[in-house]
Amino acid sequence: MDHEADVFYRELPKVELHAHLNGSVSFQTIEKLLKRKPHLNIEHSMTAIGKGQRRTLDECFQVFKVIHQLVDTEEDILMVAIDVIKEFAADGVKYLELRSTPRAEKKTGLTKKGYIETVIKAIQQCKNEGVDIDVRFLVAIDRRNGTEVAMETVELAEEFMLSSHGVVVGLDLSGDPTVGHGRDLLPALQRAKNCGLKLSLHLSEVQSQLEETDLLLNLPPDRIGHGTFMHPEVGGSQSVVDKVIKNNIPLELCLTSNVKGQTVLNYSKHHFKYWYQLGHPSVICTDDKGVFCTDLSQEYQLAASTFGLSREAVWTLSQQAIDCIFAPEAVKQQLRQKWTELHSQLFK
Ligand SMILES: CNc1ncnc2c1ncn2[C@@H]1O[C@H](COP(=O)(O)O)[C@@H](O)[C@H]1O
Ligand SMILES: [Zn+2]
Numbered sequence: 001m002d003h004e005a006d007v008f009y010r011e012l013p014k015v016e017l018h019a020h021l022n023g024s025v026s027f028q029t030i031e032k033l034l035k036r037k038p039h040l041n042i043e044h045s046m047t048a049i050g051k052g053q054r055r056t057l058d059e060c061f062q063v064f065k066v067i068h069q070l071v072d073t074e075e076d077i078l079m080v081a082i083d084v085i086k087e088f089a090a091d092g093v094k095y096l097e098l099r100s101t102p103r104a105e106k107k108t109g110l111t112k113k114g115y116i117e118t119v120i121k122a123i124q125q126c127k128n129e130g131v132d133i134d135v136r137f138l139v140a141i142d143r144r145n146g147t148e149v150a151m152e153t154v155e156l157a158e159e160f161m162l163s164s165h166g167v168v169v170g171l172d173l174s175g176d177p178t179v180g181h182g183r184d185l186l187p188a189l190q191r192a193k194n195c196g197l198k199l200s201l202h203l204s205e206v207q208s209q210l211e212e213t214d215l216l217l218n219l220p221p222d223r224i225g226h227g228t229f230m231h232p233e234v235g236g237s238q239s240v241v242d243k244v245i246k247n248n249i250p251l252e253l254c255l256t257s258n259v260k261g262q263t264v265l266n267y268s269k270h271h272f273k274y275w276y277q278l279g280h281p282s283v284i285c286t287d288d289k290g291v292f293c294t295d296l297s298q299e300y301q302l303a304a305s306t307f308g309l310s311r312e313a314v315w316t317l318s319q320q321a322i323d324c325i326f327a328p329e330a331v332k333q334q335l336r337q338k339w340t341e342l343h344s345q346l347f348k
Pocket of ligand 2: 018020174202225287
């Protein structure tokens with residue numbers, strides 16, 4: 001980790017809605033994976049982007065390929081998922097939506113179905129151990145894999161939505177934004193929506209995707225990841241902004257991810273400012289806490305210090321994230337209750 005966040009931000013109860021499993025693997029867990037697979041000759045410097053370092057988004061995607069080499073059995077996935085869940089819990093996250101791309105690996109016999117089952121098993125195991133966090137799962141589509149794989153992924157997600165007792169709640173569209181086009185994925189996304197899966201889509205993470213964003217907004221998605229280049233000031237358009245506002249689609253905003261991935265020049269230029277000033281639902285998230293060496297407390301603290309938010313404003317921000325979760329209304333009520341209980345402790 002680059003810094004330790006102040007106590008207030010760690011104790012602040014938080015909701016994390018945008019976390020890719022394999023991007024969230026901590027230094028300590030990477031250490032364990034390196035010991036399991038010394039023959040790969042992978043070093044820490046290949047799996048994370050440290051303090052003050054920046055990479056192009058393209059280079060970030062190389063990092064994921066390295067991590068995927070390290071996480072290629074059910075055993076690895078189980079360990080990684082349990083570690084990641086416990087780390088979020090230790091950081092004060094009370095509700096977490098993890099997302100991950102089911103992968104099959106011929107070498108190890110890993111199947112996509114086994115992948116999803118293992119993540120669900122990890123979630124169940126943490127629950128049985130009494131870890132103080134409610135975890136849900138979004139099955140991810142990697143956009144580079146095209147139409148057919150997207151449709152298969154939706155079918156799998158649908159199956160697990162029906163059998164996982166509420167753990168699988170939705171679908172994520174992610175992957176290298178410069179590869180593939182949303183139009184080819186539209187039928188799969190439409191199908192997901194029709195069968196009751198919630199949709200969180202990475203949109204306009206890079207510039208010049210306005211046409212795709214405009215098209216996919218017609219679904220409409222239930223949440224947007226990043227949305228960095230949607231507003232007119234950065235080459236977006238007012239009509240796209242109007243669609244987002246009209247449909248009241250919350251944004252998942254990941255400050256450090258965008259700064260380290262160089263799609264945003266610096267923290268003060270982050271589009272959090274634009275959407276927050278509009279009063280539009282904006283949720284602070286980590287994206288890839290392992291790769292970008294951050295955690296959710298730190299992201300809240302960075303937002304507060306960069307944009308001059310008071311502690312009460314930070315509290316409200318974390319509380320309003322509850323409105324944006326994909327789990328049902330009863331879960332939202334429980335979380336609101338929890339926030340109310342914790343408020344007096346934090347502001348005594
Ligand atoms: C930095 N901005 C980003 N933009 C788009 N997709 C991203 C991403 N960060 C992560 N992913 C997606 O998540 C995968 C790794 O986790 P999982 O193997 O699925 O658990 C990456 O391969 C990519 O598809
Ligand atoms: Zn992401």
